[in-house]
Amino acid sequence: MVDRAVAASVRAVGPVGTCLTGGLDSSTVTLFARRYVDPDRLFALTRVPGGPVPPDEDGHYYDESGRAAAFAARQPGLLWHTVGDDGQDWGERNRARWHLSSGMPADNRVNGAWFLPLFRFMAERGGRVILGGGGGNFLYSYHGGAVELSLLRQGRIWALLRHLYQREKHAPLGLLPLIRNRFFAPCEPWRLRSWRRGWPGLPWGFFSALNPSFAAEVKMRDRLDLDRYRIRTGVQVPSAHASRCWFHGDEAIGQWMVEYRALHGMDWRDPLGSRWSTEFFAALPQEAFVHNGVTRAIARSILAPHLPEDMQRDRRTGRQLGDWYTILSAERPAMLAALERLKASPAASRLIDLPRLERLLHTWPASVAEAERQRLDYSFVLTRGLETAEFLAWQDSSNHGSSGPLPE
Numbered sequence: 001m002v003d004r005a006v007a008a009s010v011r012a013v014g015p016v017g018t019c020l021t022g023g024l025d026s027s028t029v030t031l032f033a034r035r036y037v038d039p040d041r042l043f044a045l046t047r048v049p050g051g052p053v054p055p056d057e058d059g060h061y062y063d064e065s066g067r068a069a070a071f072a073a074r075q076p077g078l079l080w081h082t083v084g085d086d087g088q089d090w091g092e093r094n095r096a097r098w099h100l101s102s103g104m105p106a107d108n109r110v111n112g113a114w115f116l117p118l119f120r121f122m123a124e125r126g127g128r129v130i131l132g133g134g135g136g137n138f139l140y141s142y143h144g145g146a147v148e149l150s151l152l153r154q155g156r157i158w159a160l161l162r163h164l165y166q167r168e169k170h171a172p173l174g175l176l177p178l179i180r181n182r183f184f185a186p187c188e189p190w191r192l193r194s195w196r197r198g199w200p201g202l203p204w205g206f207f208s209a210l211n212p213s214f215a216a217e218v219k220m221r222d223r224l225d226l227d228r229y230r231i232r233t234g235v236q237v238p239s240a241h242a243s244r245c246w247f248h249g250d251e252a253i254g255q256w257m258v259e260y261r262a263l264h265g266m267d268w269r270d271p272l273g274s275r276w277s278t279e280f281f282a283a284l285p286q287e288a289f290v291h292n293g294v295t296r297a298i299a300r301s302i303l304a305p306h307l308p309e310d311m312q313r314d315r316r317t318g319r320q321l322g323d324w325y326t327i328l329s330a331e332r333p334a335m336l337a338a339l340e341r342l343k344a345s346p347a348a349s350r351l352i353d354l355p356r357l358e359r360l361l362h363t364w365p366a367s368v369a370e371a372e373r374q375r376l377d378y379s380f381v382l383t384r385g386l387e388t389a390e391f392l393a394w395q396d397s398s399n400h401g402s403s404g405p406l407p408e
Helices: 003-009 022-031 065-072 096-103 109-124 132-137 147-153 157-170 173-189 190-197 212-217 226-233 240-251 250-264 275-282 297-307 309-313 325-340 346-351 353-364 368-373 375-399
Strands: 018-019 040-048 079-083 129-131 267-269
Touching: 003 018, 003 022, 003 275, 018 022, 018 109, 018 132, 022 129, 022 132, 040 109, 065 079, 065 129, 065 132, 065 309, 079 109, 096 132, 096 250, 109 250, 109 325, 129 297, 132 275, 147 173, 147 275, 157 173, 212 353, 240 325, 267 309, 309 325, 325 353, 325 368, 325 375, 353 375, 368 375
Parallel strands: 018 040, 018 129, 040 079, 129 267
Antiparallel strands: none
């Protein structure tokens, strides 16, 4: 089914690019794309950081080029390129252009600073299509995090015990943390978990700058389905069904693709998130995604002949936009100026927690490592809050008859 989805995605006039991160999903997309695209038309592109990145951790790495290079070395004839900051601007800093072209706020434009150089690389070579692997995490390379609860609900105790024994051999924290994380965490009530961990009182406070007064006014807490919302906060959900329902129902997943297509004519395609792929993998039993205690078993088995042995054993995942702190630090003066202007917008002040954004801007992290510990606050809350406020301010000016563009 992956083969079929990729085959449909590579139909294009001119060359085709793949965003090769070195992860399981993008490597799979690149591998299958080679079957259908002539070697001189397929470019595998890896974005490299333009500034310092945090040191690698037990669970994450921040520069994807090493793993991508190891994969590309096993693909004879693959046109692999690293792409850094190019210093160009397609008008993405002009917010009025964004709003007029897409009809919506920019969805985390700091990611644009990461992807747009890839788009420009392809455009210079006559290409308009790039394939990514973003949809794979929820289905194709699903980690199988709900398999334990699934086996328990089915009453398959022997299979559950065998599974726990196998998982424990691969879980660095041991059996008890594994049981806590897989059985209790997915079922823990949100309010209890929030209180126990000292998290913000509002569930959306992790990544949203929604004004608490406005949230209370529209009774957001009463309207929100907290069980379905858990995945937004990085909390384990009690079933694969909940995860997949969220994936199918979240419009934001495809929203930014539409924005970039409207702005620049570049088509970002996600074959692993296509209906063909998602319906097939969603129908598989949970155990298919965990084999002998190893997670993401389907993706690992397909890629095994094409990955170095150390990459097959590596359980870390890459963190996109490793140099986000450098990118945002350069934009900080413009963000401070924008915030002062946004305070005059009734809509922005009512819906967005501008004081929170101001605090973030005035308590700027002093180092890459400090910034990474606050990644959600800055690369999500701050950037998306400001972009949404800009859109609301633009709407305010339009409603009052102003036809002038927002400052760039």
